[in-house]
Amino acid sequence: MCGIVGYIGKNSVKDILLDGLSELEYRGYDSAGIAVLQDSNFSIYKAVGKLENLKNKTKEFHPKGFSIGIGHTRWATHGKPTELNAHPHIGENSYVVHNGIIENYQELKQRLSTEGVHFLSQTDTEVIVHLFESHLKRLKSPLEAFRAALDELHGAYAILLITKSAPDTIFFAKNGSPMLIGLGKDEKHFASSDTPLIGLCKDVIYLYDGENGYLTSDAIEVFSKSYEKITPVHKALPTSKLSAQKEGYRFFMEKEIYEQSQVISDTLMGRLSKDTILFEELDEKLFEGINEIKLCACGTSYHSALAASYLFERFAKIRCSVEIASEFRYKEPMMSKDTLFVVISQSGETADTLETLKMAQAAGLKTLVICNVDNSSMVRAADASILTRAGIEKGVASTKAFATQMVVFWMLSLYLAKLRSSLTSAQLAEQILLLREIPATVVVSDDLHEKIRRLSKRYLHGHGFFFIGRDVFYPLALEGALKLKEISYLHAEGYPSGEMKHGPIALADPELFTIALMPVNLLYDKTKSNVEELSARDSTICAISAVAFDKADDFIQIKEHKHYMHEFFEMMVVLQLFSLEISVRLGNDVDMPRNLAKSVTVE
Ligand code: G6P
Numbered sequence: 367m368c369g370i371v372g373y374i375g376k377n378s379v380k381d382i383l384l385d386g387l388s389e390l391e392y393r394g395y396d397s398a399g400i401a402v403l404q405d406s407n408f409s410i411y412k413a414v415g416k417l418e419n420l421k422n423k424t425k426e427f428h429p430k431g432f433s434i435g436i437g438h439t440r441w442a443t444h445g446k447p448t449e450l451n452a453h454p455h456i457g458e459n460s461y462v463v464h465n466g467i468i469e470n471y472q473e474l475k476q477r478l479s480t481e482g483v484h485f486l487s488q489t490d491t492e493v494i495v496h497l498f499e500s501h502l503k504r505l506k507s508p509l510e511a512f513r514a515a516l517d518e519l520h521g522a523y524a525i526l527l528i529t530k531s532a533p534d535t536i537f538f539a540k541n542g543s544p545m546l547i548g549l550g551k552d553e554k555h556f557a558s559s560d561t562p563l564i565g566l567c568k569d570v571i572y573l574y575d576g577e578n579g580y581l582t583s584d585a586i587e588v589f590s591k592s593y594e595k596i597t598p599v600h601k602a603l604p605t606s607k608l609s610a611q612k613e614g615y616r617f618f619m620e621k622e623i624y625e626q627s628q629v630i631s632d633t634l635m636g637r638l639s640k641d642t643i644l645f646e647e648l649d650e651k652l653f654e655g656i657n658e659i660k661l662c663a664c665g666t667s668y669h670s671a672l673a674a675s676y677l678f679e680r681f682a683k684i685r686c687s688v689e690i691a692s693e694f695r696y697k698e699p700m701m702s703k704d705t706l707f708v709v710i711s712q713s714g715e716t717a718d719t720l721e722t723l724k725m726a727q728a729a730g731l732k733t734l735v736i737c738n739v740d741n742s743s744m745v746r747a748a749d750a751s752i753l754t755r756a757g758i759e760k761g762v763a764s765t766k767a768f769a770t771q772m773v774v775f776w777m778l779s780l781y782l783a784k785l786r787s788s789l790t791s792a793q794l795a796e797q798i799l800l801l802r803e804i805p806a807t808v809v810v811s812d813d814l815h816e817k818i819r820r821l822s823k824r825y826l827h828g829h830g831f832f833f834i835g836r837d838v839f840y841p842l843a844l845e846g847a848l849k850l851k852e853i854s855y856l857h858a859e860g861y862p863s864g865e866m867k868h869g870p871i872a873l874a875d876p877e878l879f880t881i882a883l884m885p886v887n888l889l890y891d892k893t894k895s896n897v898e899e900l901s902a903r904d905s906t907i908c909a910i911s912a913v914a915f916d917k918a919d920d921f922i923q924i925k926e927h928k929h930y931m932h933e934f935f936e937m938m939v940v941l942q943l944f945s946l947e948i949s950v951r952l953g954n955d956v957d958m959p960r961n962l963a964k965s966v967t968v969e
Pocket of ligand 1: 664665666667710711712713714715716719762763764962963964965966
């Protein structure tokens, strides 16, 4: 949800800022902007829409020599995606970029307006720069003024501020939104994630909530929330950016679908023995006294959690409930200490999920996070973490992250089954053999992809899609519908097959498309009856199964598998490709669909 970058040094500030923003564009692309301060002069550029527009605007801008700069790519929260609302926001002599939400901005805005400040934008961010300048008039010291401004801000933020009153300095603060400092040779950087820094820096400093300070060309000053000096820890940054490039695929999403076999192998690596799951990162004590698991997440991660709840109850015989994080936050939930609270997040930064983690901790629950990003806010906050090893996921529509979450959940349910003796050694050994075979089940064959590409042309219209399934195939149906919505903008719903007759079947007609998940190894006959009910009402049916179904209008055949989880994984690939090809035919932006963002760090 918004990406920010900053730079101090002698190299090409414009290119460094723009390259950094292009790595962060998945976080929001409603507008982008940069501000560069050189020889006490500001240069400022903003453009609505994708970064490309800002690149075009800055073609003639070639700053040389020492400078400082900040940049921002926006996912609009307060105020429309206009140029006036684009960051950086200006005061009299200062600029600011911000990721997060300033919750008390209205009262601050009112007060500053009575002091004579004229606001240009509708954003919450603009108050920061005016607040700083108002304090600067009184305090004279930019650092004191920055701190006085921070003391008045409520909410989540990662902030960079530059000012003519300290022309070689970038002030920064982090609270609830991600930010790190990159240390290059004779230069320093800021970024919302480490990707923009790969290749530029060897070491980074991950900032923690409440931390703030300033950088100059020769100083890095980091302070705690109460402004005590901190000695920051330097950490090594990975060196290869290759895996973050498209490598010949049309879209990152497509590349990420094809990568699933590899990243699932990576996720399994070192974690399987003959009849045991090895999670080196877990201490068995985490599960002592635990009688229930509560899973909490948003979006795609919520769907993997929902599917996992079937596995936990079935294999580990442990009570399991699932919560949507944004709902859980305000429902005044009952939390008991014999519940292990598990959050699931690709990014580890989703604001709602992070907040539920903090709530559970405050209530004294033990916590675990399943996450794809090491050092993310959730990983740092939880008692324990399991990393999904999906690698950088760039497509906004999550694919390989979901796949690896499901693999971790399957493994975790077996890990618990062993601890709780709910499966025999022979059963565990059998399950582990199945796990080893997942990478082969998700390999995309040319035939399958071509079949789905051809079929996709029949599904570009209609008044809606119902993706239906039972058991773990119900959350998979939800995920299939979400994928389609996200990148095709067509209306789609996921539904439990057996629930269609309780209302939605009223919609059935030839223009209602039913995508039926029909695994042979799980409740096949039950699902078949439900699909027949829809077929009898003339809904257009696309069946996905290993066996042909004579009532279907279209049929996507998957391989024959011996276990329903293998059918789950292959159907997952089918649904991902189905959405992708429909989106391509509709001419949509597959990797950066409208109105969405990869990482949602606001409520
Ligand atoms: C956004 C993304 C989704 C993602 C959700 C939760 O909405 O567009 O793809 O599933 O956030 O993100 P998380 O990083 O917590 O898994």
